[in-house]
Amino acid sequence: MTQIINNLFEISDRYEALFVDLWGCVHDGVKALPDAVTALQAYRKTGGKVILVTNSPRPRAGVKKQLTHFGVPEDAWDDIATSGDSARSAMYRGTVGSNVWHLGPPSDKNFFDPIAIIEDPIKITKVDLNDAEGIVCTGPFDPMDDPSVLRPQLLLAKQKGLKLLCANPDIVVDRGGVREWCAGAVAALYTEMGGESLYFGKPHPPIYDLARRRLFAVAGDIADSDILAIGDGAQTDVKGAMGEDIDSLFISGGLAADETKTTTQPEPEALNHYLEQEMSSPTYTIGHLR
Incomplete structure (x- = not known):
């Protein structure tokens, strides 16, 4: 059974590093969450390292720019x-071919920027669906539209045998209290229809390999037992941590605020019921990161 804690400081001295989710934990899609920022700044002052691990389809530079816009200071993370x-690394290795159909909003155009970390990356050309060898999905064209509106295009893609590269496994996010659909919802629909979806974010291993490399660059070798994963997604953050044998801190006041009856803290019975339904076993739970 998960242990409900009141603040990060209660357990932070047990860990040398944090893998911290962003949306719903450090910001709400519009602005920084002050208590979370303060908690991360305090943790880093003790010598702890913070790697922000996000299912955003944006490159690292784009997320950094977004954090600045939201008011998340750079001294809160490493x-x-x-x-x-x-996902970009996989794309430039040719995972879904060189001629790809981009399924996503125009604002995600930076996903196709050149990449320097891959030796001999293939040339990627965006084409119409009829001419595509594969799909790169960064999200629905409109995040407010139910993904089912894409069924005609996805049916054609399935008939062509196209693989779908999912740049963000999240199903939904809450932007300032407004729920939006993400690429994970499109990928789940495509899989349900019989297509093949490829994932690279949480809870799947590739993003944890990347996070470990980022951590090694700033802190050297740190054992998994000395890492705490923090996030509000039972099926992404917690499931991923469980799969990697990393302890986790579940933020119940994010996506599952209603189900766990969280205001300041979750209602224990509601929390346990929710976690049982999700078959999720976070090491710790807190209402909001603080």
Whole structure:
């Protein structure tokens, strides 16, 4: 059974590093969450390292720019690992071919920026679906539209045998209290329809490999037992940590605020019921990161 804690400081001295989710934990998609920022700054002052591990489809530089816009100061973190960078590496290795159909909003155009960390990357050309060898999905065209509106295109893609590279496994996020669909919802629909979806963010291993490399660059070798993963997604943050044998701190006041009856802290019975339904076993739980 998960242990409910009141603040990060209660347990932080047990860990040398944190893998911290962003959306719903450090910011709400519009602005920084002050208590979370303060907690991370305090942790770093003790010598701890903070790697922000996000399912954002954006490259690391784009997330850094977004954090500045939201008011998250750079002294609250050491480095960033994004699902976008992990997926981009796979794309430039040719995982879904060189001629790809981009399924996503125009604002995600930076996903196709040149990449320097891959030796001899292939040339990627964006084409119409009829001419595509594969799909790169960074999200629905409109995050407010139910992914089911994409069924005609996805049916054609399945008939063509195209693989779908999912740049963000999240199903939904809450932007300032407004729920939006993410690429993970499109990928799940495509899989349900019989297509093949490839994932590179949480809870799948590639992003944890990237996060460990980012951590090694700033702190050297740190054992998994000395890392705490923090996030509000039972099926992404907690499931991923469980799969990597990393302890986790579940933020119940994010995506599952209603189900766990969280205001300041979760209602214990509601929390346990929710975690049982999700088959999720976080090491610790807190209402909001502080």
